Amino acid sequence: QVQLVESGGGLVQPGGSLRLSCAASGSFFSINTMGWYRQAPGKQRELVATITRGGNTNYADSVKGRFTISRDTAKNTVYLQMNSLKPEDTAVYYCKADLRYVGYWGQGTQVTVSS
16 A cells, blocks of 8 residues: 655735645555646646656646656655746646555645646
8 A cells, every 4th residue: 555645735816936846655566657637627638747656757738848747766755846847837736656556645735836
């Protein structure tokens, strides 16, 4: 069982920055891929960025060049640095951790980009 606790969401003006964190705890051997997803009101949940245990990253086209995902494998923590935020980035952001056979989701953290 894995518990994921996200933090760092909030209200920010367009063009601003936020840094999300997600710490994993519980009983597990190792986590393979960790990632961030988001869901805006009335829309499906979508991938934002993922990072493998080896450090390979993948980004949605809409966030490339603005968001950076990183990971501290020793601390089982994943980060999402979000720069140049736009109103369309407003959503609940979810952390996900993929173990060998199962994936776990965090409870989500709200990010609102508004003036």
